[in-house]
Amino acid sequence: MLICVLTSSAATAASSSGSAGDAVVSIYVFKQGVPVGGADVVADGRTIGLTNNHGSLHVLLREGWHDIVVSHQGAVVKQLNLKLKSDERIRIILAQPSPDYPASTDIESSEGTKIIGGANSASKLATTDKGMISGMVTSLESKAPLPGVRVFISGVSGAVKTDTEGKYETAVPVGKYSVSFVHPEFSTQIYKDIVVTKDQATTKSTELTPAGEDLGEFVVNAPTVEGGYKALADERRQSSSVKDVIGAKQMSNAGASDAAGALKRVTGLTLVDGKYIFIRGLGERYSSVLLNNASLPSPDPTRRVVPLDLFPTGVLSGVVIQKTYSPDMPGDFSGGVVQLRTLGELAEEPESNISVQLKYNSNTTFKEGLVYEGGSTDYLGIDDGGRQLPGLVDAETDGGVKPGELSEQAAESFPQIYNTTPSTLPPGIKLKMLFSDIFEPLDSDYGWGYNLALNYENDWKLKDEIRNTYSGDGAGGVVLENEVDREQTENEINLGGLLNFIFEAGESHRFESNTILTRQSTKSVIVDNGYLSENDINVRDTTLEWRETQLFSQQFRGEHSFSALNDLELDWHATLSQALRDVPFTRFYRYVENSGVYSLTTDNVHQIRYESLEDNTADFALNLTYPIYDLFGSFTKIKMGVSSISKDRESQTLRFNWISPITIDPDILKDPNPENIFTDANIGADGFSIFNGTQPTDNYVAKQTLSAAYLMTEVEANDKWSFMAGARIEDNNQNVTTFELSNPDESVVGEIISRDVLPAASVTWAFNKKMQLRAAASATVNRPDFKELSKAPYIDPVTRDIIIGNPELEQANIT
Template structure:
């Protein structure tokens, strides 16, 4: 961390490179006689090319198993704001939905995530993995992506394991402050907002959207059913008196949700970090680091979507929509680390990390259903308001101890207690008929005389995780061999609860003339809700299909590993891991918290041994060749084993679980050649192959309406294979300070899935969902010799990938849907005006590319991203 602190204080940003090169000692000796001379040495011998890569290159070279490391300086160069965006720069990784990382073409389920080596819970209602956009770049010291399996890692390992390492305690005083702003070209059009939003600039609902105290009391009293008939039966009163109670409960809900146009505000971000280290005497040091980060940003997009069906033997459009979506994201993060060190041998650290991410989303636009509505005359006009608050709080304590008196035995231990929450209060949806006879665009808008004139939904999710682990290692020496014996154990527990309440306000008894050209706030005003003559009524009663469930998981593991340096040429590492996996997932009846279904089918237990072997051959001082094999599994998520329907907040698809899912067994093979040059240049070529038994895939199920319903199936077999190229090239032969770095992955995959009664696929053998046949990253960088300027031009693209598989209707099938390549070109320029400060200017999506999904030769989904511009100033005291 001291090296990082030096970097923060140096306008040249070259200290890391120098600290990892032989020129450091020379520069330090010179500094004793002439500070000016030492500074001159920095200018002539260091480059940011080395500074951004040297530390991570050294760690990667020393790894026994194939891994890629991404350091904080590399993240800063590309200007990525969170872990998800940064990881797409790593060889073979692709970013999906801006939140999830696919490693070597395998979906997010096949990649595990750790925070400082500990498992973390997830606030996502349809996935067991945590969305990586929750981790701001400001708290990240480095990220490790291990691609070949080692037995000291969880056996739930497919594409790879991502370990996010947060910033650690500094060795000297650090005080950093930054502030920034941003703008998107999509801001030229007005966005959308709504009247019932409340004051939530800190990323937390102020209570406006939450269920009222009166409603919560009524739900407890009436066993979750507040329908008039149930109230009358429970209270023993007349239907008319019960209707009064029902209408008053309706008025207690937040029904002031009129949507209006709003000018877009610029993005705002800021951070503050302070840390220090103190000598307490008796060879004891104490240190701490505290930081807070705030970011509020807006997106304003135009989106289109089509849902295809089969009519007269060909694909037709069953539903078409054109909508505008405005979303405000607020991110608040905090970090507090404490540490104490006794001598050089014993250290204990604690970390408390708090992350909050809020998305306030309004979607509004026309929906046409050609099979039932004459699109030349009538259409639907839908409004969908969603507010989602995700939080992660984790407390970690870890220790490292070295005992030279016991033959150099070292002991590491860690305990982590984490909780992830998702709160989605007051999701509002309403549909109106759009009569366009009056002319172009929107004509008369009329609410429908239905029981669901508007719906309001309240969801909560809590995911808790506890992680204990202990690792010990002992070095042994036998003849010319150096042997490291390592072993340990780990216990991981997870528990998840998810509850949802849904209410509808009926307009079945409201006169037609009161439903035409009336605003939402006017129609659902307290006066109308409580007026028995007007005709509005509240409905809300649990059903067997409500997405309420409890799930728990426990993994107990032990492992042993040998790392043997046979001679100067060969290194052999390998071992075995035993894991016992227990999981229970049960759908609940929220009225009495009883389980729905057979309890005997709610749980499962597995017990197995998983092995790995890695060989490293040192060709010479600069080159090495690696071989790796690992036997691993990927298990169904907690959520996927419960057969309830959720709406995925990212894709808007309905998602249903499958209690029959089986564990996927994987054989992983890797080989990689690496060449590290003294100048800092490096090159590598890798090949990989993965054989999957019972791979899990997300597929489209047969539905009863025009909405897509996604479920999960086991395929019979699957395989993924490919080759990766990576390089870092100094281009000072063209001009001083210029360099080029990048990587390319070429791969293919295949999966075989049989049809079921609920799923009939068009292609039973195809590529795996989410797999791209190519991924490319290129970065052209420049560092001025005077250390005042730094610039990078960064390009990223992933080949088309299956968004969801096509299904058959009768004998005719709809093709698979492919997400098209998104060509991302970003530019980052940093100016260092003085010793302590820097100014960063960033432009993202210079090409103005859009996100598109194609099916049957049609663009069935599109979203314009726009070009984002941001400016950030930071100062280090």
């Protein structure tokens, strides 16, 4: 059933762009009970607009006769000849059961004349006698009440919405009415000849059939989504690139509470650690993550990833994975782009949701792991200050700048926390809260609302790895150099929130604010037991680490359409983001086996390390889309835009090495608890000392400015063929300077300066209604990350390998 409704509900918005005396016409289109977006409406031979995802279009037409043609996918739905009066408000409903049947028509006018179908309503509007009409709307399948159903009553402007209990009630003049029940996820129901009498309550309840079974084929591919099945299908057909998408409804129906859980079902994606996405087998450095088309730094700046489990389904309208390049995407494009799309429309009704999960892992829960004494607020993922650089050390080294041996008092000021103890690991816990509300003043086209999501997770992991190192023997074979058994206990705490605020000014202008704050903290004990052939010794290395990463992002964005400019669309965003990484007071110490007994080694390998990193990003963009509805018989869109991205990073590492005394009682070193060895009594002139061993390449600063502009066109030649062509130009200036804190003039610079023209073209052949064949060609680049251009060594948080970059790296060109 295809339904097309013209109503007067947008009178305020329409009159703002027209002249006094124009008639207000609103159009709603439905097919088989589901709203149809993209239906073409032509008045007097001129296209006046397309219906939106709710199947509606609101326009102003001058007084007099008008020929109106409504069509969808090249097929005419209805032709109408209407005579409009000054200041008239009119509503039309077209209902088409299937493409093989003509659309039925129900048109109402505020002038009191029933133009098509039903009884004359003039008597209803002329009288002041009123009655009540009320009822309840439920789902035929689940029998549950349906909130947010729009109830249209013939001859009455606007629509009534059902409340949270599925109920509605409104007063209307006495008379005979047609009542329509409309919801985007259910088949529309229309009842005629509903009689309302004076001072009496008329009840009309109904059950709506879910429309999902009619849309089962609309599952995966689409360029953009607003979360519903219909939007996914329309966007998929119009895509000029190869994309996969999961909408909010699909996430929810699949039982996924966040984007990461839902994307497990997407072909060509690999989900790592339940949160990170690899596209087509390519790692994180070959993928980009965008939030509403704005770049988003990783909460762990040592990795080029954003954990998708931070985004609950309640605040996302969809997640899009684009696998082929188009000029409106960043030119640094290899594996693909993950686009996170927040809700762009007001919710139908207020909502609150709280979920609590207990997590059981057969490899970890109630098993024994190693822990160490931390801070009082570790359970929140926030250090209580006990791990920060001691004030005496900070003063003596001028913040780590001055090298040399620390005084005895400064050495003793480090917390003496080294011991690990076995402990039974508890189940993990996950808490998620979602709150949303809307505010829509009566008789106004303005509305605003918010979505607030909060999450907390505390989980444990036990890892057991065998790490062997091999080298060549000079004769074509390999020999085992190091053989290490690693046992790792991790306590990971995630704490975050997302606030999404939306303001709508009619149907043509929307403003949105997105605020994201997320923290991820990891408390680790890493024990390596093994053999080192270089020293011919058996060792037991222990690392105690606390790692905090934080992402803050504030985005403002807007979407605007201008019907007076042939439906020109403009969108923009301004996004400021900051990523922080703090790894304070990491401790490393080694025990060496001698005659079956392990003793603390007197080699100067014991170390205390502090790491910090700050990454700031500013992203601004402006895009224009101009539709040409009939260019030599085709539908064409011309898109152009400009963007500017500025990034800067500062990374600092401080290293303090324990220096062993020349002579020390061997029995002291045999104590398995290092806290009994690194005591104040053993620190001093004849004991242990601490030396500032920060390396010349331990610190770096980096900057990048990236300016871009693009022009592209998308042409729908006919129902079977569509084309895309365009190019993007990017000016990139990337600079990484690695330096010694005590001598910043001695530095190593890695720099990339380039101007790249990146073309792209694609052709799509829809050889039947259910299948399409796409071919695409493009030129893109892959640029080194900041850390890859710096000689500052860092420890990979996953592999624990020491990574050193290369300032001589160049960008790769991909065709």
